[in-house]
Amino acid sequence: MSTPNGFPHHAGDCVTRNPEGKAVQDLQAKKAGKATKKEAGDHGLLTFENPPSAGGTPVSETLKLRPDELKANVKMKSMTPRPPRQPRLERAASLDEKSWRRWRRFRTSQESLTDPNETSSSNGSLQEASLSPPIRVKASPCYQHNSSPSSPDASEAGPVGRSRGELGKRASEISSAFGGLLRGKSFAGGKPRLSQIMPARPLPPVGFNVASHTLRTTNRIDSDCLDYPHHSSQHKFGRVSSSLSDTGLHGNGMVCHSCSTDSMKSNTSLLAPLRNQDVRSRSYLEGSLLATGALLGAEELSRYFPDRNISIFVATWNMQGQKELPVNLDDFLLPADPDYAQDMYVIGVQEGCPDRREWEIRLQETLGPHYVMLYSAAHGVLYMSVFIRRDLIWFCSEVEYATVTTRIVSQIKTKGALGISFTFFGTSFLFITSHFTSGDSKVNERKLDYNKTIQALTLPKNVPDTNPYRSSSNDVTTRFDEVFWFGDFNFRLNKDRETVDSILKQNPGTDVSKLLAYDQLTSEMSRGSIFKGFQEADINFRPSYKFDIGKDSYDTTSKQRTPSYTDRVVFRSRYGDDIHTIKYSSCPVIKTSDHRPVFALFRVKLRPGRDNIPLAAGLFDRELYLIGIKRRITRELQKRQEQKDQRASSICSIS
Numbered sequence: 001m002s003t004p005n006g007f008p009h010h011a012g013d014c015v016t017r018n019p020e021g022k023a024v025q026d027l028q029a030k031k032a033g034k035a036t037k038k039e040a041g042d043h044g045l046l047t048f049e050n051p052p053s054a055g056g057t058p059v060s061e062t063l064k065l066r067p068d069e070l071k072a073n074v075k076m077k078s079m080t081p082r083p084p085r086q087p088r089l090e091r092a093a094s095l096d097e098k099s100w101r102r103w104r105r106f107r108t109s110q111e112s113l114t115d116p117n118e119t120s121s122s123n124g125s126l127q128e129a130s131l132s133p134p135i136r137v138k139a140s141p142c143y144q145h146n147s148s149p150s151s152p153d154a155s156e157a158g159p160v161g162r163s164r165g166e167l168g169k170r171a172s173e174i175s176s177a178f179g180g181l182l183r184g185k186s187f188a189g190g191k192p193r194l195s196q197i198m199p200a201r202p203l204p205p206v207g208f209n210v211a212s213h214t215l216r217t218t219n220r221i222d223s224d225c226l227d228y229p230h231h232s233s234q235h236k237f238g239r240v241s242s243s244l245s246d247t248g249l250h251g252n253g254m255v256c257h258s259c260s261t262d263s264m265k266s267n268t269s270l271l272a273p274l275r276n277q278d279v280r281s282r283s284y285l286e287g288s289l290l291a292t293g294a295l296l297g298a299e300e301l302s303r304y305f306p307d308r309n310i311s312i313f314v315a316t317w318n319m320q321g322q323k324e325l326p327v328n329l330d331d332f333l334l335p336a337d338p339d340y341a342q343d344m345y346v347i348g349v350q351e352g353c354p355d356r357r358e359w360e361i362r363l364q365e366t367l368g369p370h371y372v373m374l375y376s377a378a379h380g381v382l383y384m385s386v387f388i389r390r391d392l393i394w395f396c397s398e399v400e401y402a403t404v405t406t407r408i409v410s411q412i413k414t415k416g417a418l419g420i421s422f423t424f425f426g427t428s429f430l431f432i433t434s435h436f437t438s439g440d441s442k443v444n445e446r447k448l449d450y451n452k453t454i455q456a457l458t459l460p461k462n463v464p465d466t467n468p469y470r471s472s473s474n475d476v477t478t479r480f481d482e483v484f485w486f487g488d489f490n491f492r493l494n495k496d497r498e499t500v501d502s503i504l505k506q507n508p509g510t511d512v513s514k515l516l517a518y519d520q521l522t523s524e525m526s527r528g529s530i531f532k533g534f535q536e537a538d539i540n541f542r543p544s545y546k547f548d549i550g551k552d553s554y555d556t557t558s559k560q561r562t563p564s565y566t567d568r569v570v571f572r573s574r575y576g577d578d579i580h581t582i583k584y585s586s587c588p589v590i591k592t593s594d595h596r597p598v599f600a601l602f603r604v605k606l607r608p609g610r611d612n613i614p615l616a617a618g619l620f621d622r623e624l625y626l627i628g629i630k631r632r633i634t635r636e637l638q639k640r641q642e643q644k645d646q647r648a649s650s651i652c653s654i655s
Contacts, residue, residue, distance in 0.1 A: 295615075296609035296611055296613075304392065304395075309604065310344065310603070310604050311344070311582070311601065311604075312343065312344045312601070312603075312604055313601055314348075314484050314601075315345075315486070315597055316349075316350070316433060316567050316569060317349055317567070317593070318351050318435075318545075318566075319349055319350070319352050319593050319595075320594055321351045321352070321353065323354055326592055331590070332599070333363070333367060335583075335599075337583060338582065338583065341367075341370070343388065344388050344392075346386050347363060348431070349381075350382055350487055351414065351435070352383040356378060360385055360624055361624060361627055361628050361631065363387065363628075364387075364624050367387055367628075368628075368632060369390075371388065371389060372387065372390045372625055373385060373386065374386045374388045374396060375399040377420055378418070379405075379413055381413065381414055382403075382416060382433060382434075383418075384401075384431065392424075393618050394615075394617070395425050396422055397424075397615055397616060400462065401419060401421070401459075402458050403416065403418050404418075404452060406436070406452055406453070416434070416435065417432055417449075417453040419459055421463070421480060422463065425607065425609045426606070426607040426610070427466070427605075427607050428482070429480060429482050429483075430459065430477065431484050432457070432485045432487075433487040434449070434486075434489065435490075436488070436490045436491075440492045443491070446530075447524065450531065454474075454475045455476075457476040459476055460479065462614055463613055467481070477534075481573065482574075482578060482604055483572045483573070484569065484571050485569075486568065486570070486600075487568075488566050488567055488595070489567075489568050491520040491565070492520055493515060493562055494519075494520060495515075497561075500543075500562055512539060512540065512543075516565075519565055533572045534570040534572045535570065535579075536569070537600060539565065540584070541585050544565060544567045544598050545564050545566040545567065545596075546561045546564075546595070547591065550592070551591065566595070567586075567596070569599070577605075579602055580604075582601035582602060584599075585598070585600075586598045586599075
């Protein structure tokens, strides 16, 4: 390799040779690394003195050339030695020093955290962790060391140049040390540690709210088993909320060993860990309204219902005593308009089918495994069934019921009322289904049925009243927080058939305001003679009575009965704005009776309660649950087999 002046270049020293190949060494150099230019007087010689060699012995090589030989053989330009550029060496030195300081701080902190009996020399740790290749420092040309030793740069770069081996060794040690740290080795201890296991793919996003939609009670009814893989994979890699982490446990004053903490954790459960202290102080017989650990208290209520509102489905249907049940009840119980199923389902039936158990099985089959039947009661041909989400059954009190017969002959139980009551958390509910006296002109008889019901219905019995100061012994509806009354009230339209038909033809849609102007129940409620304190949502559906069975036409028999809104749902609350109606409609696709089912969806406010009430303790109809689920699975398998057979028997013809 040659320098810009045409002379050969060597890593350790600078040697300039004449054309004849002679070299003269001058041992008169006084200072190492200093190059001087001397004139040889008569001889006209140029002398260059070189820096010390790698061995440390100063060697001066002097090249003597005559001026005429220089001009004749070598075209040489005059050169003034320049001071070396320092950034590269300064940068290497600064990185070396910074890395050394960081390693020293890291070593000090590691030694302070390590037991003195187990510590070993840091040099041994560095040698043990030496896995990464050393840092290579590029050698600099000789003329870069020609600066004056008195300058700060030269004094700083000189030792580095003299100890290139030491620099390379130290850089190699630091690089290997940090490489060992990344591979899980310790500086202070000689014991190897297992390297950290990193996931093969990015972790999925997790939610930070414990009261997620998987715990909410307004989840969609999906196909069987389709949602299970989704939920299991969603929480496969960790806890859902930071409140369930170990930090939360220690932050609450709980100090425990890591092993016991790990034993409390669950990677697939949304249930929060319970401290032993909380379990010991927890009581299901007595409890404060806001105390921690109360089963019906504010903590559990906010966990399952963050907004403290429950969704309730209330329906009434006069089945006309038909033995034949609808093939599918999905459109009735699970309408397509709301995207999510409700938390509670209450279905009242008048003139029910002869096989009451079959009706309840059909309800369980339709609602599926997400729901259990909390209670069911009957009074003659009046049926009522209460279904609730299986997650919520633990927060119900004992269920009580009572009946009232409104006919003169009490043995004939086709007209009357059936009431079911219970307390959910701290809110008491009363559901009443009734069948009042029929007849277009028998308005007073229907009002008598109402008055007899509110006086004779003996509820509650053992479950205490949540607010006895606002209760009345003469009106059962005042003894509960939320009351829903539904059934075949038999109130008619005070208009002839022709007028009603003409109004229906003029308004084929949902505008039925002209018909409601002739509604008997609306008129009596506005006067306050019936259903005092009750409300009814706006009606936007056609009259639910009287249809020809299996058809969409109203009565075409010789009696020509006037279409009417006989099937209704009304409600009242102790606290005014606790109940909000979401939807109020009928189900026109079910045509097995001369009545169309009528249903309403409500959102009801809940309040925390005390644990000093008789609890149902998870009681439900287990036998009905198993039969309904078994039938649901059997029908699904039959449906799939029919589809498979249909595809197999299909013939493709080519014309």
